[in-house]
Amino acid sequence: GAVVSQHPSWVICKSGTSVKIECRSLDFQATTMFWYRQFPKQSLMLMATSNEGSKATYEQGVEKDKFLINHASLTLSTLTVTSAHPEDSSFYICSARDFPTSGSGYEQYFGPGTRLTVT
Amino acid sequence: LAKTTQPISMDSYEGQEVNITCSHNNIATNDYITWYQQFPSQGPRFIIQGYKTKVTNEVASLFIPADRKSSTLSLPRVSLSDTAVYYCLVGDTNQAGTALIFGKGTTLSVSS
DSSP states (O other), rough: OOEEEESSSSEETTTTEEEEEEESSSOOOOOEEEEEEEOTOOHHHHHHEEETTSSOOOOOOOOOOTTEEEEEETTTEEEOOOOGGGGGGGEEEEEEEEEOOSSSOOOOOEEOOEEEEEE | OOBBOSEEEEEEEEEEEEEEEEEEOOOOOOOEEEEEEEEEOOEEEEEEEEEEEEEESSOOOOEETOOSEEEEEESSSSGGGOEEEEEEEOOOTSSOOOOOOOOOOOOEEEEE
């Protein structure tokens, strides 16, 4: 299947600083990428939908000025957590859709995730 | 988007077949059913996707009855390494811009 990578895999930052997480589709082009957040022992929560060349669409309750998303190319989307606070500590996962194979819909592939710890 | 209901947890032993059933009573005509596996601190891994009847790949089978209001993921002869959380999702995956929404998932524990 298609591969989605994320960088970094983990990051520790101080409260008040900003952190950028990169998401890349390695062997396919993704016009749309999705960003999820997962707290311990919980399911994935959709944060935003990132569209190449246009503004991201944020889910209700997600602060767009805090979680800046840039989808500059068909293979790269970035999530910047601005002025991070300890409550932003979480597992951030990006995802992208590949084109449908015959007889099925799009397959959605997920990156390995980025563990953010804010101290 | 259709909501899904799965058992919170299941236990099994190595070598057994495991069937995880998911209810999605409000599934829409264009929705596909997709199952993912997630290990701790990793991103979800695609297992299988289907629209109706039966789909089989090298790791699992997916059974979908005619009314499509439920589906069953079948894992043949599980091993310890199949211990993970399994998510059932429904959504119109022909729409590139529509994200899949995760429910609570089923935690499968496989013992020796």
